[in-house]
Amino acid sequence: MLKLPQSSTDRKHFVIVGALVFIATIALGFFLLAILPVKAQHSVQAEPIRWLFQLHVWLIAFLFALVVVFMLYALIVFRKRKDDDSEGEHFEGNATLEVIWTVIPLILVIVFSFIGFQTLRDVTRGGDEVQVEAVGFQWAWTFNYPNGVVSQEMVLPVNKPALISLRATDVVHSFWVVEWGPKQDLVPGMTTHLHITPTKVGEFQIVCAELCGLSHWNMVAKVRVVPEDEYIAWMNQKLAEQNIQMASR
Amino acid sequence: MQLTSLGLVRGIIGYFVGLVIGMAVVVISRLALGMSAWDQEAGWVGGIIFAMIGFMWAVGSLTDWFKWTRGVETPFHHGPPVGKPAWTRYFSVDYNHKVIGIQYGVTGFLLLILGGSFALVFRAELADSGISFLQPGTYNTFLSMHAWVALASILLGVGGMANYLVPLMIGAEDMAFPRLNAFAYWINVPAIITLMISMLFGWDSGWTAYPPLSLRGPVGYQMVFWAIFGIGLSSILGSLNLIVTMLTMRPKGMTLFRMPIFCWAIFATSIIQLTATQLIGLAFLMLSFERSLGMPFFNPLYNALGENIGGQPLLFQHLFWFYSHPAVYVFVLPGLGVISELLPVFARKPLFGYRWIALSSLAIALVGFLVWGHHMFTSGYGEYLRVVFMISTLLVAVPTGVKFFSWLGTLWGGRLTFPTPMLFTLGAISVFLIGGLSGPILATAATDLFLHDSYFVVGHFHATIFGGFVFPFFAAIYYWYPKITGRMYNETLGKIHFWLMTPGFWVMSLAQMTAGTMGMRRRIADYDPALGVEPVHLLITIAGFVIAFSILLMIYNLFTSAEIGALAGNNPWRSRSPEWQIPSPVPEHSYARPITVVGEPYDYGLAGSTYVAMAGAGDD
Numbered sequence: 001m002l003k004l005p006q007s008s009t010d011r012k013h014f015v016i017v018g019a020l021v022f023i024a025t026i027a028l029g030f031f032l033l034a035i036l037p038v039k040a041q042h043s044v045q046a047e048p049i050r051w052l053f054q055l056h057v058w059l060i061a062f063l064f065a066l067v068v069v070f071m072l073y074a075l076i077v078f079r080k081r082k083d084d085d086s087e088g089e090h091f092e093g094n095a096t097l098e099v100i101w102t103v104i105p106l107i108l109v110i111v112f113s114f115i116g117f118q119t120l121r122d123v124t125r126g127g128d129e130v131q132v133e134a135v136g137f138q139w140a141w142t143f144n145y146p147n148g149v150v151s152q153e154m155v156l157p158v159n160k161p162a163l164i165s166l167r168a169t170d171v172v173h174s175f176w177v178v179e180w181g182p183k184q185d186l187v188p189g190m191t192t193h194l195h196i197t198p199t200k201v202g203e204f205q206i207v208c209a210e211l212c213g214l215s216h217w218n219m220v221a222k223v224r225v226v227p228e229d230e231y232i233a234w235m236n237q238k239l240a241e242q243n244i245q246m247a248s249r
Numbered sequence: 250m251q252l253t254s255l256g257l258v259r260g261i262i263g264y265f266v267g268l269v270i271g272m273a274v275v276v277i278s279r280l281a282l283g284m285s286a287w288d289q290e291a292g293w294v295g296g297i298i299f300a301m302i303g304f305m306w307a308v309g310s311l312t313d314w315f316k317w318t319r320g321v322e323t324p325f326h327h328g329p330p331v332g333k334p335a336w337t338r339y340f341s342v343d344y345n346h347k348v349i350g351i352q353y354g355v356t357g358f359l360l361l362i363l364g365g366s367f368a369l370v371f372r373a374e375l376a377d378s379g380i381s382f383l384q385p386g387t388y389n390t391f392l393s394m395h396a397w398v399a400l401a402s403i404l405l406g407v408g409g410m411a412n413y414l415v416p417l418m419i420g421a422e423d424m425a426f427p428r429l430n431a432f433a434y435w436i437n438v439p440a441i442i443t444l445m446i447s448m449l450f451g452w453d454s455g456w457t458a459y460p461p462l463s464l465r466g467p468v469g470y471q472m473v474f475w476a477i478f479g480i481g482l483s484s485i486l487g488s489l490n491l492i493v494t495m496l497t498m499r500p501k502g503m504t505l506f507r508m509p510i511f512c513w514a515i516f517a518t519s520i521i522q523l524t525a526t527q528l529i530g531l532a533f534l535m536l537s538f539e540r541s542l543g544m545p546f547f548n549p550l551y552n553a554l555g556e557n558i559g560g561q562p563l564l565f566q567h568l569f570w571f572y573s574h575p576a577v578y579v580f581v582l583p584g585l586g587v588i589s590e591l592l593p594v595f596a597r598k599p600l601f602g603y604r605w606i607a608l609s610s611l612a613i614a615l616v617g618f619l620v621w622g623h624h625m626f627t628s629g630y631g632e633y634l635r636v637v638f639m640i641s642t643l644l645v646a647v648p649t650g651v652k653f654f655s656w657l658g659t660l661w662g663g664r665l666t667f668p669t670p671m672l673f674t675l676g677a678i679s680v681f682l683i684g685g686l687s688g689p690i691l692a693t694a695a696t697d698l699f700l701h702d703s704y705f706v707v708g709h710f711h712a713t714i715f716g717g718f719v720f721p722f723f724a725a726i727y728y729w730y731p732k733i734t735g736r737m738y739n740e741t742l743g744k745i746h747f748w749l750m751t752p753g754f755w756v757m758s759l760a761q762m763t764a765g766t767m768g769m770r771r772r773i774a775d776y777d778p779a780l781g782v783e784p785v786h787l788l789i790t791i792a793g794f795v796i797a798f799s800i801l802l803m804i805y806n807l808f809t810s811a812e813i814g815a816l817a818g819n820n821p822w823r824s825r826s827p828e829w830q831i832p833s834p835v836p837e838h839s840y841a842r843p844i845t846v847v848g849e850p851y852d853y854g855l856a857g858s859t860y861v862a863m864a865g866a867g868d869d
Contacts (some may be wrong), residue, residue, distance in 0.1 A: 036763060039766065039768045046699075049698070067678075074663070075665060075675070079667075080597075080666050088596050088597040088598030088664045090853075091601075092602075092849075093602035094602070098605045107649060107669050108646075117636055119696075120635060120693070120695045174702060182627075183627050183702070187628065188548070211389070211455045211457075211462070211772040212701060226443045227561075
């Protein structure tokens, strides 16, 4: 049985707590990564988001462990024993400690500001090899391509940087494909933009992420990410269909 | 006793009489101007304005001021109303800050239950996918009402704690402006009635009320705008009163740095409320005017050339968040003050770093004014702004960290006991920690672009508000209950309440964050089971109901203990604070003689030291 020191400032306390914080950080970090599965993984822009998210998770695990382990340790070790009517130790504070736990978080803030800035740059940049305009209105989407093709589903070639222009005709909406990561609002009266380079072939859902009225929950559209040759074939077929429609009018 | 002798009943009658008069004034004006008789936007706005005035006039909150204009003296009447049961004073205008504090607190608690009940309704709906009983329109109304009712409950709960405790803690007879104090409470009541009426018409934008959506929906929006204007007016007047009280009515010897720490929290809170609330009042009035008078503030309008001659939707978002972010600190700073206030008592130790904690409240309040744009990372404003607001937001972590570490310093080396208030204080720390630590992940814009408007945000802010307000509020209720009623609550029931609510909340919070990372959007009436979030939603719903059940236990406890609880005595917690040196329940005139401060507030464990000297104690 470990004999705990009488004085609360004995170094032994801090050695024990330090070890417990270390163990708790590891355990908590893996636990949090397991229960927070970031579903954004199928675009170039999703990568930095996932990376930064995991970095945050480890910092959270450490800080949570730090506070909670110290707290639980204090609750157990410094609990009032039966028949002990004495008061707690009398110390009113420690300016050095206060400065330390002001300055270290401040340094962390500066570091995370810098990391956050770089990650943001990576998430918001991309090319415009493919361009498409997404128009949101209560409660559906339309997609316009520069060559005049109009579609109810969005089709994009895989691994090609796409520039999506976003326009709302009535109220504020928000364009989000969970698997791609970032979202962007659509604001009446202005055009907003989103850079996405999809990296996985498949069908995903475009959803509206900003409450926009009655059927907001159901304001969804399909996006298909296809190999480039399939994209060209689809585009040609759409063009042909639309020309026939124009001609038959 | 006649029912109409209750101010509340007269006020409600006055409300509806005012409503009819206001609508009639609008109809007559419109007819005089040659317009169609009825326009529901204008009709209801006119009605609501007159109804609010009608309530305040009929309840008697304006009576003394009217008398002053006629030169009539209005001496204070102390104690319960003559010839009526003592409880009736709680339903009428009363100038005693302890009565007003209870009025605030009880109203806030009732609204907390109501707002929570709205949540239970849509949590039941969301327990599985598919729309079962709540149609999307009703769902949107419920989620919108949940938000504003809960926020109103918090503002009133904060008002309750501040009004009851601040004058007691600084040994003052009452607040600086007792009539203004009563007005600031009572204006909430017609505002809440108005908010409730909005449900008859529905509204569907969530509490944020972003235009153009809020300019298009049903007339229920008008009621929301004016209700929030009323509640905001209460915030402004109440905080003004508190600031003046703390600055001018402290007793001899109580320097600012010798105030109980809770007063510092309320001081910082009041600065925010006094200055930021104007912005949401303004923003909601602008929405109201745009709807009823066609003033083009926010909705873009195009002329023949395609130029925008109308407004800009993003302007509203800036105005809204310039209040609504600092408002979060209005909700949590008093709660953090309660934590700092209670820890030394149950640790039998001085508050670690008193001045640092006091100033960190001010720092949070001031930094809080610079961070509103982090709610708008996805809004489409200039990209460089994302960086600015990211940095300012991360800075909030610094003063918040000071509080956490100072609390640990307070616990370290204490003689800790764990009655219910202490348990809720510790629970508050754990929950606020979840809320606080999930903040930076939303502050770095890149990760926010993914998490914004997802359930991760829902988890984050509920943890912040439960940890920063609800848990400390409950701790405060249990802690000061003996001072208010003179009797102890039931300790066993209190502990059961804690051990149901706290794990329940941890589960709910983490599950909400899980759902968010899996792609669950906020504010949707139904979700796609393909996301795989259905089990998570079931878990959130179960946890929500466990929390609700535990709160029922609390209500039962508070009600029965007022009758059968053991007599508490003056100072069951052996606190040094002045309010514990006087009888429980607190007499009509709290302090028989002025008190003098002769020491530091938290010198527990320093032999022979006291905080206050009660002049003339013993000779009553």
